[in-house]
Amino acid sequence: MSDEIDSLKTAGLSRRGFLKGLGVGSVATGLLSPVSLKDALAKEGGVVGPGEVSVLLKINGQSRKVDVEPRVTLLDALRNRLDLTGCKKVCDRGTCGACTVLVDGNPVYSCSMLAIDAEGREITTVEGIGTPEKMNAVQKAFVEHDAQQCGFCTPGFVVACTAFVRKHPNASLDEVRAGLGGNLCRCGTYAGMMLAAVDSAKGGA
Numbered sequence: 633m634s635d636e637i638d639s640l641k642t643a644g645l646s647r648r649g650f651l652k653g654l655g656v657g658s659v660a661t662g663l664l665s666p667v668s669l670k671d672a673l674a675k676e677g678g679v680v681g682p683g684e685v686s687v688l689l690k691i692n693g694q695s696r697k698v699d700v701e702p703r704v705t706l707l708d709a710l711r712n713r714l715d716l717t718g719c720k721k722v723c724d725r726g727t728c729g730a731c732t733v734l735v736d737g738n739p740v741y742s743c744s745m746l747a748i749d750a751e752g753r754e755i756t757t758v759e760g761i762g763t764p765e766k767m768n769a770v771q772k773a774f775v776e777h778d779a780q781q782c783g784f785c786t787p788g789f790v791v792a793c794t795a796f797v798r799k800h801p802n803a804s805l806d807e808v809r810a811g812l813g814g815n816l817c818r819c820g821t822y823a824g825m826m827l828a829a830v831d832s833a834k835g836g837a
């Protein structure tokens with residue numbers, strides 16, 4: 633230790649000054665903002681990570697910047713970083729549909745898409761589809777048909793159903809069943825949800 637102190641003195645630094653210098657350096661490094669995804673891709677020749685990159689997402693008509701590691705899913709970015717918790721994390725493996733959001737108008741399992749891949753796309757979550765004061769046709773039909781029990785799968789169904797009835801006005805019950813086949817309900821509320829979908833398909837969402 634005394635050799636260490638001697639060498640600091642020789643270099644013209646006190647031990648306290650040396651430690652203070654280290655502290656400032658560490659904080660400054662910690663405050664560095666992640667580079668934008670575009671810049672990172674350009675600099676690293678198409679490879680980013682493992683550190684955070686800055687991603688600009690278009691969500692419900694607003695631009696939202698979020699710093700995420702490239703491995704982070706769109707679902708985790710929405711829920712954990714942007715406080716949009718309508719999309720639910722249930723299976724987290726592309727099976728149940730509880731995490732469904734719209735990407736460029738199409739239903740997508742947000743647990744199976746990376747946040748960095750969503751940059752530049754139009755993302756709509758259930759929060760952007762309607763509000764309790766101003767529900768869209770699908771949400772109103774879900775209320776009228778009492779089409780929810782647990783609530784975990786409901787937002788995903790509402791989002792998937794909204795995308796479906798926009799593309800298939802006047803869909804039959806069989807078409808609705810096939811169209812919503814990517815969303816699972818484990819408690820048996822299908823009957824109400826299918827009727828809600830058929831009803832809202834008549835008016836458009």
Ligand code: FES
Nearest residue numbers: 724727728729743
């Ligand atoms: S949580 Fe994404 S499909 Fe189940």
Ligand code: FES
Nearest residue numbers: 781782817818819
């Ligand atoms: S309403 Fe959620 S599992 Fe059936």
